Amino acid sequence: MNGQPRTTGTVALVESPVQLLNVLEWVHERRTAVSPPAGGAGGGTAAVPAGLLPSEATGPAGGGDGGDGGPPACTLVVLPPRDPMTRGQLRRMAELARDEGLTVCWREPRTSRTAPVRAAWQLAPVLLAARRIVLGDPFSRYVQALLPLTRARDLVVVDDGTATMEFVSQLARGERLVRWHRTGTSARDRLLGVLSGVARRRLTPGDGPGGRRVEVFSAMPVTPPPGVVLTPNRFAWTRARFGPPQVTDATDIVGTSLVETGVVDPERYLAAVASLARVRGAGRYFAHRREREEKLRRISETAGLEIVRPDLPLELVARRGPVGRTIVSFPSTVVHTLPLALEGTGAQVAVCELDPSWLTEGASPRARGFLTGVTGTARDLHGLDSVGTVTP
Structure with missing residues (x-):
């Protein structure tokens, strides 16, 4: 689990068990969205839903190691906090993720002052090669620091609980990303304001062929701003599993x-x-x-x-x-x-x-x-x- 991740089309960054659960729900949604076209009988090929890379439309989790030794559909990067309860749940969830065909990469950005830099250095190659980034927490300072390392034009934000409601509201208003329970006035908050401003711009969809596609995968009652795709999270994987x-x-x-x-x-x-x-x-x-x-x-x-x-x-x-x-x-x-x-x-x-x-x-x-x-x-x-x- 601690090995260097292989290059893949999709990289997911998570810090909590709920974020990891919702990545699994998103993968399940992508997999089940691949269905035969209407009226397509006998010999028809599966239709690839919007936003799903063709190379990821097969295999165990919406993509996969289809016997040819190719890279898995999704590399899941876990950036765990320090508290033991969260870490324990994350490890259990990581086992479920591997069962679903995801590659799990465990990185420790909080063990020392230099740990964030070391984690970013280790992850830079896979982030640079990724064509899609899935974020569990757009408010996280670690995730915000990693975003500039990717050239991905396809960005997905999965639920981090009720914080998704505030994220969508702030994105629509063009505000910097600040958690709802923070005042945003401390010296630390002001220092991180520049980083959150960059993240907000990266998570704003762009026009034209080179523009960014931004998707929000959520069970929360949110109305996305113009250009942002909303995909409902129905907890289909949880009910099936x-x-x-x-x-x-x-x-x-x-x-x-x-x-x-x-x-x-x-x-x-x-x-x-x-x-x-x-x-x-x-x-x-x-x-x-x-x-x-x-x-x-x-x-x-x-x-x-x-x-x-x-x-x-x-x-x-x-x-x-x-x-x-x-x-x-x-x-x-x-x-x-x-x-x-x-x-x-x-x-x-x-x-x-x-x-x-x-x-x-x-x-x-x-x-x-x-x-x-x-x-x-x-x-x-x-x-x-x-x-x-x-x-x-």
Whole structure:
């Protein structure tokens, strides 16, 4: 897994398990999009969908090592963070990616001050040769630093959760790329502003034969700016690969990292979880991979909940089962993705609103409106029930 990647038509850059999952969903979508033309009987050749390179239209994952020793369709470059939970999930997801025929390349850009430069130097040849780049996180400073190393004219952004909604909005407004929960006013943010401006220009589609093609592959409710192709993520690979799950009569709660990102006050959050568990009779709490152990210990003690640390993204864990008939979530990506992954199983997702008083003083001005938009669109699109706000 740590070897030098072979030259390939497509290179995907991911930093989280969810990004890797959505690359697999994108590959599955590309593969299943190759279908015989209408009315094409006997001897007809498969039609190659728009944006799929002809050389990648065959083989195990939308392309492949078709027995001639050629390069695989996609090289997946994993740029892992430091926290053990994320790294563990990434390694499990990397195994699934190899099962799907992808070449996995593991690079460490965070181990030292020189590590980013070393990683960029190692990846430069394959990035220069790539004809398509798939990005899991356009806000990542590592990804933004690698973008200038590629001449690819085909760029795809797959979901990194709700951040995709903000990315599309900023791209449409021509703004520099800043995560929604950051104020963008720190010295570090200003320093990285130049890099994010370059990335935004690279991710803007161009006109003419030499222009860039930009695609957003998303399960989020987004309206792409002119020239950007939107491909819906229906979680078809997840449903085909896992489940259907056993659905119990229990209620599960999905945790969030809003405390860890400085958006929600920790004491308010702990009290809200305890109240929600009492009112809904919940038994399990599915922890977000970024949630701290001390916080989870207090949730277990005060709310009486069993803490579950998923070894894979929640969409896969829920699809694998067992899962509660009711899954209650605070505003997060899963209020959009779980209804798709659990479609037809009988499990239902409900949304718990965030009271504005739970937000910290350091929360960005956009935080309240953004989180309200996440839950509001999920209710409208997926018909989710709302448990309102709970009283801590």
